[in-house]
Amino acid sequence: MEADGLGLEQALALAAGGGAGLSPEKRAALGASLLLLRRDYRFQRVRFWGRLQGLRAAYYIADGRATDLAAPPQRLYSLNCVEWSLLPPATEEMIAQTAGLRGRFQGDPSYEYESPERKEDSDRIYEDDSGLFIKEETRLVATIEQIDRAVGIIPRGAFVKTPLGPVHENRNFEGLSMTEAKKLNSYFHFTEPVNLKNKTLLEKADLDPSIDFLDSLEHDIPKGSWSIQLERGGTVVILRSLLWLGLTFYHIPMTKQYGYVYFGTGEKNMDLPFML
Secondary structure, three states, rough: OOOOOOOOOHHHOOOHHHHHOOOOHEEEEEEEHHHHHHHHOOEEEEEEEEEEOOOOOOEEEHHHEOOOOOOEEEEEEEEEOOOEEEEOOOOOHHHHHHHOOOOOOOOOOOOOOEEEHHHHHHOOOOOOOOOOEEHHHHHHHHHHHHHHHHHHHEEOOOOEEEOOOOOEOOOOOOOHHHHHHHOOOHEEEEEOOOOOHHHHHHHHHOOOOOOOOEEHHHHHOOOOOOEEEEEEOOOOEEEEOOOOOEEEEEEOOOOOEEEEEEEEEEOOOHHHHHHH
């Protein structure tokens, strides 16, 4: 959700139907500090990504984007919504390295987990401890990246891809109609497309390359991993992920107001296929 445009407090209220939220003190601190982040880092867009709750403390996450909105964002975390630290860019190595970690976050970025590889090979004697421990900051980066790839979404038409490649905000986007807003294929994953590349030329014939350049939610696996509801008297469409519990997306049809926020523990719902 943006630091400007739709007010942060109103955006949090729209996404708070699941019971999660921030205290008035945290909301006030966040509203002021996000504006400072935008100025200091010269972001074109900066938003509150969400809160990842650890056992000892919570991580408050923000991300900022430059002119090309499709480029990887710069992510920052804070333990108090006032002081922010820049996170390193996510890599495939980080994701692979942390894939075997289970359990809750501690809330301490310097906390070290024992590598799953070391646990599996406990009889081996290591001369060098490097690479045998994984910092929680690395796990934090990998988890945020996985959540964004899996459930970070935008309405169809909100962004437009230029013929030269860069992606910009679509100034002509006036929101989805109520009918379209209730369909999964009206929402796209805001990440590198996978399914789109496998479509045949015949399947691509009806697509508009300027706005249909991302994967839609209708083919997500497992099927049924999204919940769509109407709230506030049917004026707000809410999508909740059942795969990453705590991810809530909101959109007010016929307006430019939309966004998503995550309030969770950073744990994937591995039991979902058995629950559907």
